[in-house]
Structures are given as structure tokens and as C-alpha cells.
Amino acid sequence: MSDLALILAMGAITFASRVSFMWRKVPIGSGDDRPFLHLFPVALFISLATAGVLAPTGELAISSAVAAGVGGLVGAAVTRRSLLGTVVGGAVAYWLTRLVI
Amino acid sequence: MPAISSFRRGLRDGLVLTIPILAFGAVFGVVVVQAGFSSWLAVLSSVVILSGSAQFAMAGLLPAGPGAVLVSAAGLALRHVPMSASLSRAIGSQPWWRRMWLAWVLVDESYGLTMRAWGQGETDPARYKTAVDIVLYSSWVSSTALGAFLGTRLDPERYGLEVLFPLMFLGLAAPLVRNRRDWITAGLAVVTTVIAVALLPPAWRVTGAALVASLIGSRLRE
Numbered sequence: 001m002s003d004l005a006l007i008l009a010m011g012a013i014t015f016a017s018r019v020s021f022m023w024r025k026v027p028i029g030s031g032d033d034r035p036f037l038h039l040f041p042v043a044l045f046i047s048l049a050t051a052g053v054l055a056p057t058g059e060l061a062i063s064s065a066v067a068a069g070v071g072g073l074v075g076a077a078v079t080r081r082s083l084l085g086t087v088v089g090g091a092v093a094y095w096l097t098r099l100v101i
Numbered sequence: 102m103p104a105i106s107s108f109r110r111g112l113r114d115g116l117v118l119t120i121p122i123l124a125f126g127a128v129f130g131v132v133v134v135q136a137g138f139s140s141w142l143a144v145l146s147s148v149v150i151l152s153g154s155a156q157f158a159m160a161g162l163l164p165a166g167p168g169a170v171l172v173s174a175a176g177l178a179l180r181h182v183p184m185s186a187s188l189s190r191a192i193g194s195q196p197w198w199r200r201m202w203l204a205w206v207l208v209d210e211s212y213g214l215t216m217r218a219w220g221q222g223e224t225d226p227a228r229y230k231t232a233v234d235i236v237l238y239s240s241w242v243s244s245t246a247l248g249a250f251l252g253t254r255l256d257p258e259r260y261g262l263e264v265l266f267p268l269m270f271l272g273l274a275a276p277l278v279r280n281r282r283d284w285i286t287a288g289l290a291v292v293t294t295v296i297a298v299a300l301l302p303p304a305w306r307v308t309g310a311a312l313v314a315s316l317i318g319s320r321l322r323e
Contacts, residue, residue, distance in 0.1 A: 001167040003142050009167075010159060010174045011149035017181035019204040021189045035319035037187040039286045041216045043314040044180060045274035046290035047297075047307045048209065052267025055298045068264040069271065076275040083117060083217075086272030087265065094264050 064101065068094035107225035110218070111232025118210050121265035122237060123244040125153055130248020133160040143249035147242045151208060152177065158304060176304030180311060184212050191219040192227040199227060206234035213273035220277055286318030 001009075053069035054060055068090040075089015076082070126147065133143045133156070150156055158173045184207060192203060215223075215230040223229050278287050293310035301309055 003138060004145075006159070006167050006170060007142065007146045007149055009171055010146075010155060013171065013174050014150055014152050014155060014178045014181070015205060017178035018185055018207040019201065020182045021185035022200045022204040022207075024189075033186070035282075036315055037183065037190060039283070039315040039318040040183045040187055040311060041213065042274055042277045042283055042286050043290040043311040043318065044184070044209070044307070045213055045270040045277070046287045047294045047310040047314065048270040049267040049274065050291050050294040050310075051298060051307055052264070052270070054295060056263055056267075058298075058303055060295065060298055064261075065264050065267065068268060072268045072271045076272065081272075081275035083114075083269070083272035083275075086275055087268045090264060090268035090271070091261065094261050098261065 064094050064097040067097035107223060107228040108232045110223070111214075111229040112236060114214050114218070114229075115211070115233040115236030118214070118269065119236060119240045121269065122210070122240045125266075126241045126244025127248035129153065129156055129160070130245040130250075132157070132248075134249050136160045136163045138163075138249075140246075140249040144242065144246045147245040150174075151206060151238065151241060153208075153241070173304040176302070176308065179305075180308040181207055183312070183315075187216065188212060188230075191215060192230070195227050199231070203227060203230055203234070206230075206238050208237060210269070210273075211237050213270065217273055217276055280323050282318055282321045282323045285321060286314055289317055290314040 049069065049072075053065045056063060056065045071093020072086045072090030074093070076086040078089065079085025129147070130140075130143050133146065134140060138146070138160075146156055146159070150159075152174075155174045155177045158177060159170050162169045162173055185204065188203070188207065189200075192200070195203070211230055211233040214233050215226050218229050219226045274287065278284055290310060293313045294306065297306040297310040
């Protein structure tokens with residue numbers, strides 16, 4: 001398989017998953033799936049954040065990234081859950097930890 | 102709120118995410134060229150695939166052959182299915198061309214911003230996401246080109262850029278956690294992710310952890 005064909009195949013796989021529920025004009029689904037669809041974004045973002053903080057290299061490890069996660073939580077609490085406050089709080093904690101250790 | 106305001110808000114909010122995306126796009130350009138791709142193929146991959154995790158996996162797995170790359174891409178893409186379902190509810194009835202565009206640029210960051218804005222009362226999530234998508238898509242493709250053609254060497258660890266993505270996702274989740282069931286699901290997501298990191302191959306970890314946590318959470322009362 002050529003590199004070009006590989007890119008096109010990956011694009012097809014990715015787009016197929018992205019368009020799976022977007023191809024119809026009217027949203028699909030009954031009311032039964034609402035709790036799941038409401039909770040999935042929360043679970044996805046927490047999972048992405050947890051993986052990045054606790055396993056930045058792919059393996060579980062205690063590193064400065066953990067301090068960033070704690071700082072991000074503090075930043076979110078102090079700034080009433082603002083995105084910028086979370087990122088700044090985490091980045092400050094991360095850099096302070098790197099300076100100390 | 103008028104529709105033009107939704108577009109402007111999307112542009113404004115999308116700009117917040119450009120710094121980490123520009124940095125990682127440039128790093129991807131360098132990495133994938135070093136892995137054997139030509140510069141124009143590196144850029145084409147960002148235009149066609151538009152998925153940082155899948156593209157980095159591709160660069161890392163190229164020596165293992167196309168089968169390993171495609172299996173990994175499928176595992177990483179699986180999370181887009183429930184994302185697509187919940188986004189379709191947020192945007193409501195839309196013309197086909199807009200739905201195709203919104204699906205084409207259905208990435209974690211634009212999805213997160215859109216669901217966050219929708220949860221906070223955004224009246225036109227489709228226009229909002231279109232604006233975010235324009236910012237993110239142009240940032241990702243242009244920074245890939247920069248890395249691929251100029252060979253710019255960026256080391257995310259040196260500047261601490263690698264923590265910006267997890268912090269960004271934490272910031273996107275924060276306003277979505279409102280009641281007891283949300284909190285429990287968030288806690289479950291932490292636990293299932295730790296278990297997934299220990300047990301599953303990288304491509305399946307986040308998708309598997311998020312699916313299990315949200316499935317269990319959806320069985321609970323608010």
C-alpha cells in the first residue's frame with residue numbers, strides 16, 4: 001500500500017466515524033440515549049485529561065504533569081470553571097514544580 | 102443572540118486553542134517527514150485525516166506496516182461515533198453541506214468547545230462550531246506545513262507544551278459537570294482511564310475508558 005493510499009484510507013475511516021450520526025438532516029436517536037450522550041463528553045474529556053496527566057509518555061508515572069492537573073483543578077475552582085483559568089492554573093503549577101524539582 | 106455573534110464567539114474561543122495546536126502541528130510535520138513521508142504528503146495527511154492522535158500514531162507505526170496503522174486509526178476513530186451522535190443533537194436540523202463540514206472537522210477540541218458553549222446556552226452551535234473549525238483546521242494544516250517544509254524542531258517537553266492539551270480538556274469538562282451523576286461519571290472516567298492505561302493498547306484506552314464511564318454513569322440517577 002502506498003503512502004498516499006494509506007492517508008486516503010485513514011481519512012475514510014476517520015470521516016466515516018465522524019459522519020456516522022451527522023449524515024441525516026434530523027438528529028437520530030430516541031430519548032433513551034440522552035443520559036449517555038449527555039455524559040459522554042464529560043467522560044471523554046476527563047479521560048483525555050487523565051491520560052495526559054497520569055501517563056504523559058503512555059505509561060503511568062508521577063511527574064510534573066500531575067502538579068499541572070492539580071493546579072488546573074484549583075484554577076477551575078478559583079475562576080468559576082473558566083477554560084483560561086484552568087489552563088493558566090495548571091501551567092503555573094507545572095512550571096513551579098519543574099523549577100523546584 | 103444573533104447568528105453573527107455565534108460565529109464571532111466561535112472565532113474568539115477557537116483562538117484560545119491555537120498555541121498548542123500550532124506547536125503540535127509543527128512537531129507532527131517534523132516527525133512524519135523524519136518517519137519517511139515527503140513534505141507534501143505530510144501536509145495532505147493533515148488536510149485529509151485532521152486527527153492529531155491518529156496522525157501521530159501513523160508516524161509511529163509506519164515501520165510496522167499499513168495494517169497496524171489502520172487498526173490503530175480505527176480504534177482512535179471509534180470515539181467519534183458517540184461524539185457525532187451528541188453533536189447532531191446540539192446542531193439540530195441543518196443543510197447537508199453544513200453537516201458534512203461539521204463532521205469533517207469533528208475533532209476533540211472543536212467538539213469540546215461547541216458542547217461547552219451549547220451547555221451554556223449558545224443559540225447557534227452550528228455557526229459557532231463552523232468558526233472554531235476554521236481556526237483549528239487552518240492552524241493544524243499551516244503548522245504541519247511549517248514543520249514539514251522548514252524542518253522546525255520543536256520539543257514540547259522543553260517548553261512544557263505537552264501539558265496544555267490535558268489542561269485544555271480539563272477546562273472543557275469543568276463546566277459540563279453540574280450534578281451528582283456528572284461528578285460520579287467524571288470520577289469513573291479517572292478510574293477507568295487508569296485501568297485502561299494499565300491494560301489496553303494506546304489506541305483503545307481513551308475511547309474504552311470514556312465509553313465504560315458514560316455507560317455506567319447513564320444508569321445512575323441525577
